[in-house]
Amino acid sequence: xxxxxxxxxxxxxxxxxxxxxxxxxxxxxxxxxxxxxxxxxxxxxxxxxxxxxxxxxxxxxxxxxxxxxxxxxxxxxxxxxxxxxxxxxxxxxxxxxxxxxxxxxxxxxxxxxxxxxxxxxxxxxxxxxxxxxxxxxxxxxxxxxxxxxxxxxxxxxxxxxxxxxxxxxxxxxxxxxxxxxxxxxxxxxxxxxxxxxxxxxxxxxxxxxxxxxxxxxxxxxxxxxxxxxxxxxxxxxxxxxxxxxxxxxxxxxxxxxxxxxxxxxxxxxxxxxxxxxxxxxxxxxxxxxxxxxxxxxxxxxxxxxxxxxxxxxxxxxxxxxxxxxxxxxxxxxxxxxxxxxxxxxxxxxxxxxxxxxxxxxxxxxxxxxxxxxxxxxxxxxxxxx
Numbered sequence: 484x485x486x487x488x489x490x491x492x493x494x495x496x497x498x499x500x501x502x503x504x505x506x507x508x509x510x511x512x513x514x515x516x517x518x519x520x521x522x523x524x525x526x527x528x529x530x531x532x533x534x535x536x537x538x539x540x541x542x543x544x545x546x547x548x549x550x551x552x553x554x555x556x557x558x559x560x561x562x563x564x565x566x567x568x569x570x571x572x573x574x575x576x577x578x579x580x581x582x583x584x585x586x587x588x589x590x591x592x593x594x595x596x597x598x599x600x601x602x603x604x605x606x607x608x609x610x611x612x613x614x615x616x617x618x619x620x621x622x623x624x625x626x627x628x629x630x631x632x633x634x635x636x637x638x639x640x641x642x643x644x645x646x647x648x649x650x651x652x653x654x655x656x657x658x659x660x661x662x663x664x665x666x667x668x669x670x671x672x673x674x675x676x677x678x679x680x681x682x683x684x685x686x687x688x689x690x691x692x693x694x695x696x697x698x699x700x701x702x703x704x705x706x707x708x709x710x711x712x713x714x715x716x717x718x719x720x721x722x723x724x725x726x727x728x729x730x731x732x733x734x735x736x737x738x739x740x741x742x743x744x745x746x747x748x749x750x751x752x753x754x755x756x757x758x759x760x761x762x763x764x765x766x767x768x769x770x771x772x773x774x775x776x777x778x779x780x781x782x783x784x785x786x787x788x789x790x791x792x793x794x795x796x797x798x799x800x801x802x803x804x805x806x807x808x809x810x811x812x813x814x815x816x817x818x819x820x821x822x823x824x825x826x827x828x829x830x831x832x833x834x835x836x837x838x839x840x841x842x843x844x845x846x847x848x849x850x851x852x853x854x855x856x857x858x859x860x861x862x863x864x865x866x867x868x
Contacts (some may be wrong), residue, residue, distance in 0.1 A: 488619065506646040508622050508712050509588035510550045519547045520556075533568065540564055555584045571602040582614065589618050593650055600657040605665055609674050609681075612658035616681035619644075619651060659687045663694065672698035676711065689715060693724045700728065708732070723757065726750040727778050734785040744786050750779040768808065777806025781817040788824050796824040815846035822855060835859050 514521050523543045529538045540560045548557035561577040575598060581591040591616035599608035627636035644651075655838070658681075662674035675695035679688040692715045699708035709732075712725045719725075726746045733743035754776055759768040780803035789797030800821040807813040818841035825834035838859070841852035 485529055485535045505645055505658065507590070508618060508643060508647060509590065510552065510585040512556050513521060513558065514556075514618060518555060523547060524556075531763070533564075537564055552584075555581060555588075558584065559588075559591065562591065566571075566594055566598055569601065571604070574598045575607065578611075586614075587618050587621060587646060589622075589650070592618055593654060596654045596657050603661075605661050605674065608658055609677050610663045612654060613681040615651070615654045615658075635798075639852065655682050655685045655687055658682075659685075659691060663691075668698040669702035669704060670706070671695070672702060672707065672711075687723065689719060691723065691796050696725065696728055700732070721749075721753045721757070722749050723753055723775055726753070727775060727782065730779070730782045731785070734782050734789065737789045740789055744783065746777045747782040751776055754779075773806045774813070777803040777817070778813060780821065781807060781813065784817070784824065785820050788820065793824045793827040797821065797828065800824060811844040812846040812848075815841045815844050815848040815852070819848045819852055819855075822852070831859060 511603035544557035565573040580594045595611040619836045665671040672695040675691040696712040730746035784796045784800035
């Protein structure tokens with residue numbers, strides 16, 4: 484996305500003023516043509532040399548930039564300058580000053596999110612992202628100014644939001660990408676929940692919550708995992724990822740098995756009708772649906788084992804095996820479960836083969852499967868007569 488320019492400058496025609504004000508969210512500082520401020524800004528914009536540009540900005544800030552609302556203009560120029568120079572700490576310093584003068588400056592939010600993303604400062608990234616989300620939410624809820632009819636105000640807001648739509652999406656993309664890449668699962672989950680709260684209408688909001696629920700599971704924070712997953716299912720009862728997550732959780736725990744079974748079966752039926760996301764190729768979608776169906780069948784197999792329906796478990800787990808095979812962990816877990824179901828049916832030779840398959844790939848189940856194989860290989864002791 485191209486760099487956004489600071490929305491200040493000489494306004495010569497009334498029509499230009501109206502257009503600029505209609506597209507800007509935050510305080511608008513008009514510049515009278517031919518004024519000292521106008522001349523100073525034109526000189527700054529015309530200068531290509533970085534050192535000279537900084538000197539001119541400093542001169543402006545110490546001169547006409549001190550008057551009225553012009554400190555907002557001066558601080559914005561400093562932000563743009565230091566952002567271009569990749570001096571992110573100075574950009575943050577002046578960006579915070581801009582927010583102090585105008586908390587609703589959407590242009591400044593764009594600059595600050597970009598600076599935090601480029602620096603890789605995830606804490607600032609989510610903080611400035613929350614500011615951006617707050618700015619948009621406040622603007623949407625803002626009442627009509629005095630003397631403006633409500634219908635005209637709603638039309639103006641719609642035009643302004645549309646004019647800033649791409650920039651708002653750009654912010655969401657930067658923030659989501661940054662917090663998604665956080666290594667620590669607990670921090671990643673916490674930041675993703677904050678993202679969804681800051682951008683509740685974002686196309687990424689539900690995806691963020693889904694990843695957050697999985698990250699909470701990885702962090703072994705079961706309470707938060709259940710809170711987020713159940714909350715997301717309340718918003719979207721057909722969310723396949725959350726249906727699978729909760730089905731598998733309850734199946735492994737041996738708790739609420741009827742609910743777990745219903746979730747797994749609903750995931751399978753939903754996969755038959757769910758539309759392919761635009762960002763996913765046909766091949767990727769086919770593989771994704773196959774894996775998710777395999778996970779649902781594997782979950783059903785685990786539920787069958789808990790219900791002592793071992794013959795049905797074997798059927799479901801064998802059907803899942805080929806579907807989950809592209810994912811080592813899912814395949815190993817499925818074959819490990821299959822081994823148990825077969826042992827329960829006293830089909831030891833088949834169980835040994837299933838455990839061998841579970842141990843054949845690198846996963847947390849490799850050592851567990853190897854232990855089961857050792858037990859199966861041990862000679863059976865005869866009872867004393």
